Amino acid sequence: MPSFAPHPPLVFDESGTPLSTLYGDVFRSRAGAWAEAQAVFVEGCALPQRWDEFAGDPSDASFTVLELGFGLGVNFLATLRAWRERSGPPARLHFFSVEAHPLAVEDLRHALDVLGAPPADAQHLLAAWPAALPGMHRLSFEADAVTLTLCFGDALALVPKLRLGADAFFLDGFAPARNPRMWDPALLRALGRLARTGATLATWSAAGAVREALAGAGFEVERVAGHAGKRHRLRARHAPRWPGARPPEPPPHWPARTALVVGAGLAGAATAAGFARRGWQVTVLEAGGGPLRGGSAQPLCADHLHLSPDDNPLARLRVRELFGRHRAGV
Ligand SMILES: C[S@@+](CC[C@H](N)C(=O)[O-])C[C@H]1O[C@@H](n2cnc3c(N)ncnc32)[C@H](O)[C@@H]1O
Structure with missing residues (x-):
């Protein structure tokens, strides 16, 4: 599997559920995308209760969710809705999601339409959807109170290099048997290093190897009843028995602003x-x-062709500018 490549055109299985031909797995539960996002991820990470702890906090309090696998953005849109509906949530929400195979915007539009996404939020996401170039893409929602950072690239390569503190983790790669890279113990250990004190984690998977790897990364793991007929899923809280390196700092507070x-x-x-x-x-x-x-x-700027031996974003940008979009893949 290439470490970064746009996703091939989306297909739908016989039940109308979006399916990845890359991994042979469905993007969302056949039992309902929004109910799954709410039950498994939003409630699995206890976000409403955790946000209640922020009531009365300073106006710059912020909360960071790190997701593995942005896919169709269902979890993001469900989290955005939950944040908006909560009274007194943290003033700022940062949703950081890693995705190795971004969808084409037309596919994303079609999938969100079929799944019945909230139209205004879906429209906002689609309008801001970035080109499929590796690296960080920052999108802003709710007058800048909510930031979505899309990190296009392979999670196993990128997450260990991230510098952030996360309050919650959504593990939503395809099934471990089909996509072991997204559940690699080294990747889960990297999550442990990014976890702020008390960070919560949720996933629909209950695989023994995932449980073990999470425990090895300092999470206290709980196996609970699965969603919509699935036997089990996992919830966890970061509580390392032997705290190693210092946990990431809490977000800075700027009283004067x-x-x-x-x-x-x-x-x-x-x-x-x-x-x-x-x-x-x-x-x-x-x-x-x-x-x-x-x-x-300066009203003018000088530019020159940038030839590069590899497929880096600067080289792509120049090829696009000089030869037009149809040659951008050259
Ligand atoms: C089950 S889908 C995610 C669904 C998504 N969270 C949502 O709410 O719509 C899994 C996603 O993980 C992505 N993925 C698979 N392997 C990856 C990797 N090594 N690094 C980053 N993303 C990966 C897939 O392209 C796919 O979009």
């Missing part, structure tokens, strides 16, 4: 705008009397 930005070129202006969107008071110092008065004001 004021910032000083020096320079109103492209970078400074974008930084100031980003702070302002998040409700910070920003002061910008600029000698030129207005934005974009220095180098950022």
